[in-house]
Amino acid sequence: MIKSCATIALVPAIKSGPWIYWDDLEKSLAHASSLGFDAVELFTESSNALDIDATKLLLEKYKLSIAAVGSGAGKVIHGFTLTDPDKAIRQKAIDFIANMISFGAAFNAPTIIGSMQGNIVAGGSRDQAMQWLAEGLSYLGKHAAAHHVKLIYEPLNRYESNLLNTLEESVQFLNKYQIKQVGLLADLFHMNIEEADMAASIRTYGDSIIHVHFADSNRRPVGNGHTNLNEVAKALKEINYQGFVSAEAFAWPNPQAAAEQTIESFKKYFKI
Numbered sequence: 556m557i558k559s560c561a562t563i564a565l566v567p568a569i570k571s572g573p574w575i576y577w578d579d580l581e582k583s584l585a586h587a588s589s590l591g592f593d594a595v596e597l598f599t600e601s602s603n604a605l606d607i608d609a610t611k612l613l614l615e616k617y618k619l620s621i622a623a624v625g626s627g628a629g630k631v632i633h634g635f636t637l638t639d640p641d642k643a644i645r646q647k648a649i650d651f652i653a654n655m656i657s658f659g660a661a662f663n664a665p666t667i668i669g670s671m672q673g674n675i676v677a678g679g680s681r682d683q684a685m686q687w688l689a690e691g692l693s694y695l696g697k698h699a700a701a702h703h704v705k706l707i708y709e710p711l712n713r714y715e716s717n718l719l720n721t722l723e724e725s726v727q728f729l730n731k732y733q734i735k736q737v738g739l740l741a742d743l744f745h746m747n748i749e750e751a752d753m754a755a756s757i758r759t760y761g762d763s764i765i766h767v768h769f770a771d772s773n774r775r776p777v778g779n780g781h782t783n784l785n786e787v788a789k790a791l792k793e794i795n796y797q798g799f800v801s802a803e804a805f806a807w808p809n810p811q812a813a814a815e816q817t818i819e820s821f822k823k824y825f826k827i
Contacts, residue, residue, distance in 0.1 A: 557791065558593040559821045560622040560769075560801035561814055565599050568631050573744070573774050573805050574598065575813050580605070581613055586811060588617035590818045596801045597664075598625040600632060602654035607661045614662070622799035623707060623766055624659040626652045627670045636673025637691035638684045638718065648673075649691055653698050660702035667740060667766070668692070669709040675717050688718060689732035696736035707766050709740035712748040720749045722760040729763070738765030742803065744774045747782050754783075754790035761794030769817065770804035776813045777804070777820035788824035800825065 563583045564574035576583035576595075587595055599605055614620060629635040635648035648671055656666045675684040692708065699706040710725045711718075719725045725739050741757060741764045750756045757764065771780025791800075802817040 557796055557825045558622070558799045559591070559818060559825075560594040560596050560799040561587050561592050561817060562596045562598065562801060562803050563587075565597070565604065566628050566631065569598070569627065573770065573803050575776075575802050575804060575806055575817065576810050577806065580610075583810075584613055584617040584619055586814060588619055590814055592619065592814075592818060594620045594622040594799055594801075596623045596625065596799075596803070597621055598627060599658075600628050601651075602658035607658070611662070621659070621662040621664040622801055623665050623667050624655055624662075625667050625669065626655045629655075630670045630673075636671055637668070638673035638675065638687045640676060640679065645687060645691065649694060652691075652695055656695065656699050656702055656704065656706065660699075660704045663704065665699065665705045665707050665738075665765070667707040667709055668695070669711060669740075670715070672708070672711070672716060672718055684718065685728070689728070689734060692729075692734050692737055693732065696734055700736040705765055706737045707740045708737050709742055709768075710745060710749070711742075712745040714748075715745075720745075722746075722750070722756050722763070726760050726763050739763045740766045740768060742768035742770070743777075743782060743784075743787060744768065744770040744772070744803075747772045754786040757787065757790040758794060761790075761796065764794070764796065765798055767791065767796070767798065767800045768803040769800045769821070770802065775805050775807045776802060776816040777824075778816055779807065784820070784824050791825075
């Protein structure tokens with residue numbers, strides 16, 4: 556069964572980003588629950604930003620689970636990435652993500668590596684950067700396995716990363732370096748920019764997809780852009796996708812309306 560999810564960002568430094576809910580965790584959980592969402596995706600400043608037991612009680616109260624946790628604060632706040640030329644910074648990135656994996660595992664939730672993958676710096680070697688990325692993902696995949704969760708790698712569009720931009724490139728990379736316990740995030744916003752045929756890519760590489768970000772072509776909630784969601788939804792059903800479809804979209808025109816638009820779109824495409 557495909558499950559619905561809304562993002563909650565608790566990081567003031569990324570308040571302009573594509574997140575449905577902001578700031579108040581309990582208020583956000585209450586609203587998401589009232590609309591019938593199955594889960595939330597959390598973005599926190601660090602692995603110890605929330606009390607685990609208190610958060611579990613809130614989730615139980617509102618009958619929600621955590622679909623995944625994001626690691627982007629490591630880059631936004633600290634500037635850590637897995638491909639930084641400075642070995643010390645790469646190690647800090649690994650440590651930050653490892654701690655997020657441990658935090659997420661307390662909720663049986665995987666951790667997402669998006670912006671913390673970094674970029675090939677100007678004049679830098681692509682081969683070297685890819686080696687650093689492989690080393691980081693390999694270590695973190697093993698760390699995730701030890702905590703009985705998977706790690707999620709997110710291919711980003713070319714304007715955000717010059718590493719791996721498509722599902723095909725990402726699958727080839729993981730296979731080349733024999734990286735285990737790492738699945739892919741199919742982000743519909745990024746895919747709309749990079750994939751020649753989103754539905755075909757989902758069908759071809761569906762075995763590697765373990766999380767989906769649900770946003771329209773302009774990164775507003777689905778229904779406010781021009782992405783052909785009929786074909787995308789059909790492809791996800793054909794591959795028997797059983798994970799979360801998580802709204803990583805701008806809170807347009809406001810969080811409540813964005814959440815309402817998202818759940819209506821989810822029902823339209825996945826509950827028929």
